[in-house]
Amino acid sequence: MGVPTPMVMTIARDGELIESTQQNFIPKERYVSQEFFDLEMERLWPRVWQMACREEEVPRTGDFLEYIIGDQSILITRSEPDTVRAFYNTCPHRGTRLAAGVGNFATGEIRCRYHAWRFELDGTNKEVVDRFDFPPTMTDADACLNQIQVGRWGGFVFINMDPHCESLESFLGPVPELLEPYRFEKMRFRSYRSVILPANWKSVLDAFNESYHVQGTHPQLLRWSDDTAIRYGPLGKHNHMGGLGEVKREIRPSPRLGLQPGDYDERELLGVMIDELGGLFMKEERRQVEELKNKPLPEGMTAMDAYNDLRLKMLRRKGGDVEELTDEQLLSSDDVHFFPNVVGPIYPGSTTLFRVRPNGLDPDSTIKDLWTLEWVSPGDQREMCEHKFYPDWTAKDWGLVTNQDYANMAHVQAGMKSRGCTGLQLNPRQEQNVIHMHEVIDQYICSP
């Protein structure tokens, strides 16, 4: 074995950037210090491509949506049927925020509520009231909305506040090619919920970017899940988890249980898996498991094979083009972390993505958006679903697995603030995605 390379992690202290080079160690300041949080606000968020919304959230010309990151509000609008634009949500006159939430500029223009300056949907100025009073040095450009970069891929609308940023294509790197067969552009919202969690945005993200915690936090999942076989690795700036391949051909418990083949019934485990993961599966998939339970398995097929067979038929009925999916993708899931702040499992035909954002300028509070998307049958012209918001996560039963994750959050954040904690000692294999995320954060914050 070679000599391990120390991990270089930057922290901010008294206005200086300090490098910590302890092996396998993330200084806790990166999660709890206001100074590091402010550094992210200054150097990470304004420079990185962020998943601001889905195309179907602004389907008609004039539709708008406010995307908030920290103390920055970005106005996304569909200015023409095929053009989506993004602006800093501020009037060039006195800085008034122009729109909030979601809606439609029904008059085909954006009008400031304060002094009635008006703008075209493409951001150009339509009227400066009493312009003759202003000095002639004020140009048309001075009176326009301040536009920022927009990129689109897979039905997602990305924004980037850096006018000199790399292209979205370059930023996403190998992700689109890996995920192409899942046809994100054909997916639509099944549900959209947001919740406030009492922890740093990275603490929340970390909980969905590794499976090392499953045996501690969700031990009930080990009955049907071989958590030790999950593979992790970087995808450019992003991360990947999953790809169980052959392991998933036979649903089986974690080796941590000490069971042997014959000690479990595969069909029972399949049913338990579908129940435990609840909302991640479609109603029809649940029905198929019931079907399987009540009849003998076809000769030479495992329960997982038979289930996948039924699942494929269902996806084809929904008009899904499953032919491009590899066997591994059909049998498993690709969990992808889209740097910096979106993570989630992607299945043939559906996905649940978790987008985490700092809640204002508070390093101890996060807005977590849960997007459940699915392929829709041809001709299904569904409207955008209702966006439900839960300021107190304890006010709703999220299902056992999610409740377990959320219950950890406050303890993680509070524990890191202890004088007895200096940082995180991460598992170099099973938590490598967390380590990699920090390395990529440093690429941004170390550049002035």
Added chain:
Amino acid sequence: MPRGCRVVLNVHVQPCGVDVEVGEGQSVMAAAEGQGIFWPTVCHGLAECHTCFFEVMEGAEHLEPPDGLEEVALQRFAGRSWYEGKVIRLACQARVRGSVVVRKLGVRRAS
């Protein structure tokens, strides 16, 4: 016989045929582990992993009713068709007051 226990009761486990001698007040799983019998678990008695559950085949009336912790855990089995009509208990919580026959895959004498 478990040390300090006055009454010893028998829990017969199918299909492995193992007999567990359970003392008064002892959980089935604790008794099994004390006798060198492997019983599947991850959380080792916290009623969190649900891995140690067994199905009661005979003598359900000889089991103490589930306490609050076990009751919460057993809700995970309620309403699921696979377990419909079956009496399910957690070995890490269940106490017995008479002989019981249970079914649990994976139980074996540790080698």
